[in-house]
Amino acid sequence: MAKLIIIGAGASGLSAASRLVEKGFDPAKITILEAENRIGGRILTVPHGSSLIELGAQWVHGHEGNVVHPLAAAAGEIRTDIHTLESTGYADDVEMAYRDGRKITPVQLNEFKKILQSIYDDSKKELAQWDKSLGEYFESKFGEHLNRGSFTTMNRSTALDLLDWAHRSQNIEDGSDNWNDTSGVGSLEYHECEGDYTTVWKRGYSVLFDILMKNVPKTSNGLKLSLSDRIQLNSPVNLIRWNSAPSSGVQVVCSDKTYYADMVLITCSLGVLKDRADKLFTPLLPEKKRRAIEALGFGTVNKIFLEFRKPWWTSEWGGVNFITDPSKATGEWEDRVLGFSTVRGQPNLLISWVTGSAARQFETRSEDEVLMKCSTMLRTAVGTDFAYEEPTRVIRSLWQSNPHFCGSYSFRSKKSIELDVCPSDLAEPVIDSNGSARLFFAGEATHDHRYSTVHAAVETGWREADRIVEHVKETNFTAKL
Numbered sequence: 001m002a003k004l005i006i007i008g009a010g011a012s013g014l015s016a017a018s019r020l021v022e023k024g025f026d027p028a029k030i031t032i033l034e035a036e037n038r039i040g041g042r043i044l045t046v047p048h049g050s051s052l053i054e055l056g057a058q059w060v061h062g063h064e065g066n067v068v069h070p071l072a073a074a075a076g077e078i079r080t081d082i083h084t085l086e087s088t089g090y091a092d093d094v095e096m097a098y099r100d101g102r103k104i105t106p107v108q109l110n111e112f113k114k115i116l117q118s119i120y121d122d123s124k125k126e127l128a129q130w131d132k133s134l135g136e137y138f139e140s141k142f143g144e145h146l147n148r149g150s151f152t153t154m155n156r157s158t159a160l161d162l163l164d165w166a167h168r169s170q171n172i173e174d175g176s177d178n179w180n181d182t183s184g185v186g187s188l189e190y191h192e193c194e195g196d197y198t199t200v201w202k203r204g205y206s207v208l209f210d211i212l213m214k215n216v217p218k219t220s221n222g223l224k225l226s227l228s229d230r231i232q233l234n235s236p237v238n239l240i241r242w243n244s245a246p247s248s249g250v251q252v253v254c255s256d257k258t259y260y261a262d263m264v265l266i267t268c269s270l271g272v273l274k275d276r277a278d279k280l281f282t283p284l285l286p287e288k289k290r291r292a293i294e295a296l297g298f299g300t301v302n303k304i305f306l307e308f309r310k311p312w313w314t315s316e317w318g319g320v321n322f323i324t325d326p327s328k329a330t331g332e333w334e335d336r337v338l339g340f341s342t343v344r345g346q347p348n349l350l351i352s353w354v355t356g357s358a359a360r361q362f363e364t365r366s367e368d369e370v371l372m373k374c375s376t377m378l379r380t381a382v383g384t385d386f387a388y389e390e391p392t393r394v395i396r397s398l399w400q401s402n403p404h405f406c407g408s409y410s411f412r413s414k415k416s417i418e419l420d421v422c423p424s425d426l427a428e429p430v431i432d433s434n435g436s437a438r439l440f441f442a443g444e445a446t447h448d449h450r451y452s453t454v455h456a457a458v459e460t461g462w463r464e465a466d467r468i469v470e471h472v473k474e475t476n477f478t479a480k481l
């Protein structure tokens with residue numbers, strides 16, 4: 001029977017494992033090596049009070065064509081009682097304020113949102129012919145509006161300060177450091193699923209793993225085995241020897257043990273591959289694969305939760321976004337913090353986001369500094385509207401500095417278009433000098449159209465499981481499946 005090692009117990013790795021077992025692969029022949037002390041990868045649901053918070057994925061983005069939605073819905077795990085958009089910014093109940101407390105009026109905000117929306121609508125038709133970055137598209141269209149006098153409620157510099165906020169918000173969507181890194185035409189490769197974009201799970205996204213791993217216990221040599229028995233936590237893989245002795249398969253080296261397999265499915269993030277593919281694989285991966293790793297984009301997006309003893313805001317208040325006056329910018333991470341908004345099901349928390357190089361700098365700063373700076377910004381932006389009270393704690397994600405992720409999610413960079421590279425290049429199996437497929441690749445960044453999401457990760461896990469089953473059938477492993 002063919003032996004398989006799966007590197008990574010995130011959404012793609014565990015989807016692949018469950019599909020393989022469903023298709024008859026003996027679970028005893030699968031070993032899942034996970035670097036962290038937990039499963040889930042970039043899904044990280046953390047209990048908080050009587051509810052939970054998500055430090056990684058939170059939303060099921062749409063339902064048509066989203067493979068996660070039916071899994072969650074069939075299990076009765078979709079939360080149907082709330083439909084309001086939890087704000088990453090554009091919700092109507094979220095205000096905008098300069099960090100010195102000056103507020104943007106509702107009339108100004110409406111005008112800005114209307115103009116920005118018209119640029120978004122045009123972009124769907126025009127980006128196909130746009131060979132520059134997404135940022136250059138938005139800046140040039142916005143400039144046209146400024147020049148033709150579309151803004152009647154604010155001056156040019158206020159409009160540009162609001163555009164800077166829209167840029168930060170777009171970075172959360174794209175996962176890129178800067179919208180000038182995102183390809184304009186490439187961004188059309190991302191296909192949205194129709195339906196509510198911010199559907200949430202009743203008991204948190206990590207319930208996905210219970211669903212994936214349920215129904216697949218199998219017997220091997222009379223022993224009842226489940227997939228969870230096949231997962232080795234705290235097992236970072238340091239080296240994959242995939243072609244040194246072609247007939248003997250692949251060696252996978254962890255610090256305390258070397259594993260042997262016929263095939264390896266790699267599901268580490270693109271960030272991990274960018275950071276150390278040249279050290280992880282020996283021999284080096286083929287040139288085409290290395291080019292894909294280099295050229296596809298992978299950025300940093302972090303969440304910041306502030307905890308308060310009790311809410312000092314009212315139920316009508318959705319939050320406040322921060323606008324940075326360039327003449328008062330500090331050049332530090334706090335210039336790029338989006339603002340704070342309320343969190344569904346968590347009455348004492350407010351959430352913010354920070355992206356790109358600011359997010360990386362933020363990760364190097366102490367919790368005390370983060371708490372103090374965020375609180376100062378929030379207090380000033382709220383002004384005298386409420387009797388503000390200091391937060392008691394900060395809870396935050398650190399996706400970049402964790403060596404098992406090295407960032408948050410992938411995007412279609414300008415460079416990937418220039419070098420004519422796409423996610424399916426990253427997905428292509430690697431074949432040894434004997435002609436056997438040895439290395440398979442899954443993970444969100446290997447999906448041509450739904451990259452950056454959990455549903456992409458799940459689909460790519462299933463895709464590679466099917467590919468592995470076909471490969472096993474076509475080779476001399478056939479009789480053993």
Ligand SMILES: Cc1cc2nc3c(=O)[nH]c(=O)nc-3n(C[C@H](O)[C@H](O)[C@H](O)COP(=O)(O)OP(=O)(O)OC[C@H]3O[C@@H](n4cnc5c(N)ncnc54)[C@H](O)[C@@H]3O)c2cc1C
Binds near residue numbers: 061272445
């Ligand atoms: C802040 C944030 C918010 C997000 N929000 C959403 C959202 O709302 N909706 C959505 O659909 N998606 C969202 N995403 C994206 C989504 O979380 C990911 O696309 C998805 O979880 C990726 O799954 P994966 O299996 O491809 O990779 P991962 O989850 O990264 O799994 C790979 C696994 O490999 C392990 N690993 C890495 N290196 C090694 C090694 N050397 N040896 C052994 N194991 C290793 C890692 O520890 C990890 O567990 C968000 C992500 C972030 C960071």
